[in-house]
Structure formats: C-alpha cells, structure tokens
Amino acid sequence: MVLEPKELEVVNTLVFETLGNPEREREFKLKTLKKWGFDLIFGKINGKETYFTAEIDTKKAGDKYTIDEKEYEVIEVLDELPKNTELYAHIEMEMGMAYIVCQLRDEDSKNTEILRVPAGSLLMAFFKKNKLGNLIKAIKNIGISSEFFMQNGAGGEPYSYENLPNIARRFIRSVRKVEKETGFGRLAFAYYGETKDGEPDIGYLGYYLQ
Known part of the structure; x- marks a missing residue:
C-alpha cells in the first residue's frame, strides 16, 4: 500500500x-535528596531548632553561617530521616517559575519546608549527571x-x-x-x-x- x-x-x-x-506530591527517600546534591541538616535557624538543607558535603556539625539575613547553626548532618518522619516533594508555581518544594512531614502531618529550589536547576543537574545531552538541547520550558x-x-x-x-x-x-x-x-x-x-x-x- x-x-x-x-x-x-x-x-x-x-x-x-x-x-x-x-501526582500532586511524591514521597521520596533521603538518598534521592543527596542525589539532587543536598544534605539534610538538624540545626537552628535564628536560634530555633529545625531541619533544613545545604549543598552536599559543604557543612559539618558546629558550622554557623548567614543567608538572606537568617542565621544558621549546624547541629548534625543527618544520614537518615528523623524518627517518624517522611520526605515529600511537589512543584509550586511562582510568577511563572516552577519551584521544587521539599517538606519533612511528622506523624502529626506537620510539614517543615526544608528546600525550595528552581525546578529547572534540578532537572538540568539530573540531565548532566546522567549524560543526557540531547535532552539538554531539547528542553524548552519547565512548569508543573x-x-x-x-x-x-x-x-x-x-x-x-x-x-x-x-x-x-x-x-x-x-x-x-x-x-x-x-x-x-x-x-x-x-x-x-x-x-x-x-x-x-x-x-x-x-x-x-x-
């Protein structure tokens, strides 16, 4: 024919x-957060104990630093999730830009935001790490x-x-x-x-x- x-x-x-x-949100493991290039930290922000993230292998216990007028103190760089908590991530749109938002959720369903980063930055890092050069050339825009x-x-x-x-x-x-x-x-x-x-x-x- x-x-x-x-x-x-x-x-x-x-x-x-x-x-x-x-999915509106997705549960993931601590090792995924590390693959993205971040450590989970227990410490203090402006004197209050909480959890947050930092670029992997850049912080250690006892470190103190300031970002955007917030004072950070590292108590412990965690190798596992805190007891009775889970990690979740979702995408939020702000003024036309997509952000990956990661939250630590406890047994009472209380969320602690530990990371907010442009989704495009994470996606490009994933492509580079996995040597997906064709996708880097083809990417046009990122939203949900x-x-x-x-x-x-x-x-x-x-x-x-x-x-x-x-x-x-x-x-x-x-x-x-x-x-x-x-x-x-x-x-x-x-x-x-x-x-x-x-x-x-x-x-x-x-x-x-x-």
Whole structure:
C-alpha cells in the first residue's frame, strides 16, 4: 500500500505515552535528596531548632553561617530521616517559575519546608549527571509539566521504528528513562534520516512530563 506524504508522516511519527495522573506530591527517600546534591541538616535557624538543607558535603556539625539575613547553626548532618518522619516533594508555581518544594512531614502531618529550589536547576543537574545531552538541547520550558522540542532538517518521509538507526533509538531510550522516573509523559518523534551535513534529521519532537 502506497501512503500519501501526510499520511506517512502521521503513521510514522512515533508516540510513546505514560498517561498516569500527575501526582500532586511524591514521597521520596533521603538518598534521592543527596542525589539532587543536598544534605539534610538538624540545626537552628535564628536560634530555633529545625531541619533544613545545604549543598552536599559543604557543612559539618558546629558550622554557623548567614543567608538572606537568617542565621544558621549546624547541629548534625543527618544520614537518615528523623524518627517518624517522611520526605515529600511537589512543584509550586511562582510568577511563572516552577519551584521544587521539599517538606519533612511528622506523624502529626506537620510539614517543615526544608528546600525550595528552581525546578529547572534540578532537572538540568539530573540531565548532566546522567549524560543526557540531547535532552539538554531539547528542553524548552519547565512548569508543573516540562516541554521538550527539537527540529532539525527539512523533513520528508519519517522512518518506521524498525528502520531507526541506533542514534535515534538511544535518544528514545534516554527520554523514556525520564518518563519512567516521573511516571507521566508523552513523546512524539519523527526521524527523517540525516541532513547533508551528516546530522540527524529530526522533524519534530514534543515531550511533556510531570
């Protein structure tokens, strides 16, 4: 069967979806916080005992410092969560910017905010650590969901999955790895071969994740 160009484009634009409901918040382990590059600390802020975070391996017991006119004192850098507590994270939007907010929750459901950092900074650090250079090039914006877009070349007839070269398959695997981590996302991918300069000719890539 001979397909018209538009029909061929629609048929061979590959779509991979994980359509679970985006979570309002997610529980995670202390080791995840460390992977993000932060230590959990028990100490004092302006003389009051509480929990907070600092860049990993930069603070030790007894350290005192000031940030944004708040005085911090480190009592202990924790290797495990305090008893009867859990860690949760969610995304908040402030004036068009997405922030990852991490909270320590006790058995009475009282939340202590320990971290508030731009979501884009954490995502870029994750990509760099996992050597996902293609995703760094494709990232466009980050909110509660994130969007990736890439266009390269003039298009033509997209390849079927069976005919994709290894470079295209590796790219799909790298994106789907992130999708698996988040539990929610969509990838649309059309590969048209190589440009005259030998570069991958990607006609369209749109990817959204929570």
